[in-house]
Amino acid sequence: MTSPTLPALAALGEFGLISRLTAGAFKHKSVLTGIGDDAAVTALSTGMQLLTSTDMLIEDVHFRRVWHDPYRLGRKSLAASLSDIAAMGGISRWALLSLAIPSDLPLEFLDEFMRGFLALASEHDVALIGGDTCSSRAGLTVSVTAMGEQYPDRIVRRSGALPDDDIWVTGTLGDAALALKLLENGEAVSNELLSRLLDPPPRISAALALAETGLATAMIDVSDGLLADFGHVAEQSAVGCCINLDDIPLSPAFRNHAAQHSVIPHQMVLSGGEDYELCFTAHRSNRGKIADSMKKCGNAVTRIGIVTSFSGVTVVNRDGSTYSSQHDGFNHFT
Amino acid sequence: MTSPTLPALAALGEFGLISRLTAGAFKHKSVLTGIGDDAAVTALSTGMQLLTSTDMLIEDVHFRRVWHDPYRLGRKSLAASLSDIAAMGGISRWALLSLAIPSDLPLEFLDEFMRGFLALASEHDVALIGGDTCSSRAGLTVSVTAMGEQYPDRIVRRSGALPDDDIWVTGTLGDAALALKLLENGEAVSNELLSRLLDPPPRISAALALAETGLATAMIDVSDGLLADFGHVAEQSAVGCCINLDDIPLSPAFRNHAAQHSVIPHQMVLSGGEDYELCFTAHRSNRGKIADSMKKCGNAVTRIGIVTSFSGVTVVNRDGSTYSSQHDGFNHFT
Numbered sequence: 001m002t003s004p005t006l007p008a009l010a011a012l013g014e015f016g017l018i019s020r021l022t023a024g025a026f027k028h029k030s031v032l033t034g035i036g037d038d039a040a041v042t043a044l045s046t047g048m049q050l051l052t053s054t055d056m057l058i059e060d061v062h063f064r065r066v067w068h069d070p071y072r073l074g075r076k077s078l079a080a081s082l083s084d085i086a087a088m089g090g091i092s093r094w095a096l097l098s099l100a101i102p103s104d105l106p107l108e109f110l111d112e113f114m115r116g117f118l119a120l121a122s123e124h125d126v127a128l129i130g131g132d133t134c135s136s137r138a139g140l141t142v143s144v145t146a147m148g149e150q151y152p153d154r155i156v157r158r159s160g161a162l163p164d165d166d167i168w169v170t171g172t173l174g175d176a177a178l179a180l181k182l183l184e185n186g187e188a189v190s191n192e193l194l195s196r197l198l199d200p201p202p203r204i205s206a207a208l209a210l211a212e213t214g215l216a217t218a219m220i221d222v223s224d225g226l227l228a229d230f231g232h233v234a235e236q237s238a239v240g241c242c243i244n245l246d247d248i249p250l251s252p253a254f255r256n257h258a259a260q261h262s263v264i265p266h267q268m269v270l271s272g273g274e275d276y277e278l279c280f281t282a283h284r285s286n287r288g289k290i291a292d293s294m295k296k297c298g299n300a301v302t303r304i305g306i307v308t309s310f311s312g313v314t315v316v317n318r319d320g321s322t323y324s325s326q327h328d329g330f331n332h333f334t
Numbered sequence: 335m336t337s338p339t340l341p342a343l344a345a346l347g348e349f350g351l352i353s354r355l356t357a358g359a360f361k362h363k364s365v366l367t368g369i370g371d372d373a374a375v376t377a378l379s380t381g382m383q384l385l386t387s388t389d390m391l392i393e394d395v396h397f398r399r400v401w402h403d404p405y406r407l408g409r410k411s412l413a414a415s416l417s418d419i420a421a422m423g424g425i426s427r428w429a430l431l432s433l434a435i436p437s438d439l440p441l442e443f444l445d446e447f448m449r450g451f452l453a454l455a456s457e458h459d460v461a462l463i464g465g466d467t468c469s470s471r472a473g474l475t476v477s478v479t480a481m482g483e484q485y486p487d488r489i490v491r492r493s494g495a496l497p498d499d500d501i502w503v504t505g506t507l508g509d510a511a512l513a514l515k516l517l518e519n520g521e522a523v524s525n526e527l528l529s530r531l532l533d534p535p536p537r538i539s540a541a542l543a544l545a546e547t548g549l550a551t552a553m554i555d556v557s558d559g560l561l562a563d564f565g566h567v568a569e570q571s572a573v574g575c576c577i578n579l580d581d582i583p584l585s586p587a588f589r590n591h592a593a594q595h596s597v598i599p600h601q602m603v604l605s606g607g608e609d610y611e612l613c614f615t616a617h618r619s620n621r622g623k624i625a626d627s628m629k630k631c632g633n634a635v636t637r638i639g640i641v642t643s644f645s646g647v648t649v650v651n652r653d654g655s656t657y658s659s660q661h662d663g664f665n666h667f668t
Binding site: 032033037038039040041042043044045049050052053054055057058059060061062083084085087088090092094096097100129130131133134135136137138139141143145147148152157158159164219220221232313326 | 364368370371372373374375376378381385386387388389390392393394395396417418419421422425427430432433434463465466468470471472473475477479480481482486491492493553554555566571589606629652
């Protein structure tokens with residue numbers, strides 16, 4: 001069918017492009033057949049089950065080329081899926097990457113994108129085993145599938161939260177949303193905030209520590225905002241929750257911004273997406289073990305509330321009054 | 335980030351849309367956690383390895399809404415990936431589907447698309463276990479990942495062809511390319527030809543029979559054209575081939591068209607993509623067994639040439655002279 005003309009890409013051809021883009025991909029012994037056959041062949045570890053997650057990133061919907069440098073965009077494209085596998089307690093092993101490439105995209109952009117993608121893959125021992133490349137009529141589209149594995153009894157689902165469990169989050173919330181807001185307003189953004197939006201680190205060591213110790217009863221990654229994401233846990237566990245607004249961990253950069261403007265943008269903390277922190281629940285008798293475990297793997301962790309037997313996601317202010325929020329997460333279609 | 339407004343979709347919300355689209359998805363005992371958690375959890379059969387393939391379909395690059403009705407587009411979106419798994423001898427088990435949806439796409443289009451996708455999935459016992467939905471700035475983008483499994487010794491790669499092996503293809507070649515050409519020219523297209531372009535059946539029963547009997551030494555599906563695709567087999571097997579032009583199987587509809595125009599469009603036969611037939615190699619002593627096996631599973635199969643020890647993909651005419659072709663497959667970037 002018709003395709004836009006991509007001069008540099010046309011000269012390379014699809015297979016030349018694939019060779020160029022995947023030159024930095026590393027091999028892993030679990031990969032029996034990687035890129036270059038009809039399908040990849042991989043071997044799971046004995047006794048483990050397969051975990052699979054996929055994410056699509058669309059130019060001018062999920063990212064903008066003026067804001068997102070290609071290296072960090074490559075990292076973030078993979079990070080989103082690795083974060084999902086981690087949020088199940090899974091060990092990410094393999095990734096697929098599909099790219100729909102617009103005619104105005106410089107080949108150097110793709111090179112840098114791949115350098116970032118493969119750098120994050122290498123950091124987490126994830127092998128790129130396949131994908132697809134084609135031309136796009138408008139904008140770069142990135143589709144990533146990550147696959148991982150884990151022993152059945154270590155997999156952590158959204159459905160295991162129990163009444164009276166503590167609710168924990170890793171790191172800090174709201175930074176990515178604040179960075180995006182500042183970019184949209186044309187305001188100055190600190191490097192600290194910017195990197196939380198452009199290169200969010202998936203909390204893999206924390207997730208694996210929780211899976212191995214069995215401390216988390218339910219887990220999710222905060223990609224659509226705390227309220228929306230914990231809402232899924234609550235729904236699937238048939239519980240509710242009470243979150244203390246003041247306990248939600250904020251970064252120094254976020255606090256600085258709040259102090260300068262004399263207001264904490266709670267909406268960003270509660271409903272801002274793309275933080276890719278982990279939110280999990282655990283029995284209250286395990287507080288010490290969780291603190292120790294997270295310290296051991298170098299992850300900050302904070303208790304922010306409690307699971308309730310009655311349904312509903314409630315946020316309370318310092319004085320015990322209920323905080324009311326109009327927004328409950330990112331809706332792609334509004 | 336910014337999203338186009340999709341009134342009907344906005345009212346549903348992302349999770350309402352996902353519920354609507356996946357309402358027809360069926361459960362399978364190998365699926366421990368399907369849609370609705372951070373990642374899907376599935377169990378491979380004991381002793382089998384994982385096969386993975388992914389394909390992206392872009393509006394106005396791979397399909398046009400004026401030609402491709404949504405039901406058959408849904409089927410074809412899955413068929414391309416199932417065909418890849420089959421071409422390795424794999425048994426498809428699970429699929430992921432991501433959709434980037436433009437604001438002008440009626441919800442009914444998506445409903446019909448899903449009806450087609452899930453119908454083909456059900457025919458081949460493939461469970462939809464996850465995906466992603468988001469808005470698109472321009473055109474529908476479909477990304478499908480199919481996963482399957484197979485015992486290691488039944489997996490058929492591109493690299494196993496041996497000199498003097500026969501080269502076989504299932505079904506007929508060139509139909510999809512001819513249908514596309516007629517559509518592009520605004521000419522009448524028979525239903526027979528049209529269905530080869532819009533709803534190509536992946537040759538799954540043939541592929542599995544070849545995997546189980548161990549008769550095929552190498553296999554590929556013809557998605558980019560026979561010459562390009564067999565070129566991959568030749569390259570990866572470090573062999574060449576000699577294909578007899580007159581032996582390539584043509585459909586009655588294709589022959590009719592050729593007769594009416596007094597010329598056989600060989601280019602379409604050799605380099606037309608999207609036929610999704612299987613091309614495989616096998617030892618010449620197995621001719622009878624292959625014919626029997628394919629007959630048993632109801633697939634037409636034809637011997638079209640021979641693997642050579644010297645490299646190069648050669649096509650010969652009836653008189654033994656070499657056929658020369660300028661094009662060797664579909665290049666996405668020209």
